[in-house]
Structures are given as C-alpha cells and as structure tokens.
Amino acid sequence: MILEEKTPSFSLELVMFRFLSTVTLLLVSSCTQHHFITKNSGKMAMHLHAPEADEVLFVSSADNFKIHKTKRTAGGLWVTGNLVDREFRYFYIVDGRTYAPDCRYRETDDFGATNCIYQP
Numbered sequence: 001m002i003l004e005e006k007t008p009s010f011s012l013e014l015v016m017f018r019f020l021s022t023v024t025l026l027l028v029s030s031c032t033q034h035h036f037i038t039k040n041s042g043k044m045a046m047h048l049h050a051p052e053a054d055e056v057l058f059v060s061s062a063d064n065f066k067i068h069k070t071k072r073t074a075g076g077l078w079v080t081g082n083l084v085d086r087e088f089r090y091f092y093i094v095d096g097r098t099y100a101p102d103c104r105y106r107e108t109d110d111f112g113a114t115n116c117i118y119q120p
Contacts, residue, residue, distance in 0.1 A: 035101035037118070044083045046090070048101060051076020053094050060090035060118075067093070089115040 034049040048070070050056055056070045056078040070078040070092075078092075089107065091114070092099045100106065103116035 035103065039085060042085055043081065044085050045079055045081035046083065048078045048092055048094075049076060050078055050094055053078065055093075055095055057093040058090065059093065060088045061115075062086070062088040062090075085120050087117065087119050089117050091115050 036047050038045050058068045058070050058080040070080045100114040100116050105117035107115050109115050
C-alpha cells in the first residue's frame with residue numbers, strides 16, 4: 001500500500017478571503033482612536049487627532065458651552081486642557097462643522113446634534 005502525501009489545497013476564494021481580511025485588519029488598526037483623554041493632578045485634557053484640520057474648537061457644558069480654541073501639536077493632534085474631572089457634555093467644531101468623536105456615552109441634544117458625555 002502506497003501512502004500519498006497530501007498537500008493542502010487552497011482555493012482562490014480562500015486566498016482572496018485571507019488577503020482581504022489582512023488588508024482590512026491593517027486598515028482598521030491604522031485608524032486608531034482619534035480622540036482620547038489624559039488626566040494629571042485632578043485636571044484633564046482632551047486630544048483630537050485631526051491632521052488635515054485648519055482649526056479645531058472645543059465646546060462643553062462644563063462652562064455653559066463657551067467656545068475654546070485648541071492648540072495644535074505635532075502630528076495633527078489638537079489639545080484643550082485644564083478641564084475639571086466631572087461629568088459634562090462636549091463636542092468639537094472642526095473647520096466650522098460640529099463633530100462628536102467616537103465616545104462611550106452620547107446623546108442627541110434639543111437641536112438634533114450629537115454630544116459626547118464625559119463621565120469620570
């Protein structure tokens with residue numbers, strides 16, 4: 001009796017599926033979170049990655065929705081600081097358009113816009 005060594009057979013569909021899965025994974029992983037929060041000594045800062053933006057403003061309920069300029073840092077990161085670490089609603093204005101980044105808690109306000117909710 002002769003034993004034949006079996007070689008794995010890959011269909012074109014399987015190869016394409018694996019290729020597209022890998023490409024998708026690479027694309028998703030390169031689009032990491034564009035918004036994050038840092039805390040230091042009871043104060044916190046919000047960071048938004050928007051490298052193509054010319055202007056980013058920050059608006060929150062912590063001070064009755066006053067508009068604050070943000071500071072652009074290396075790599076297109078926009079930062080607003082000296083925020084109090086308590087619950088508030090917020091959004092950004094990026095080049096004149098309101099923008100609510102991906103955030104854990106959201107709400108639709110009385111005007112139909114989306115706000116993020118920060119909860120410590």
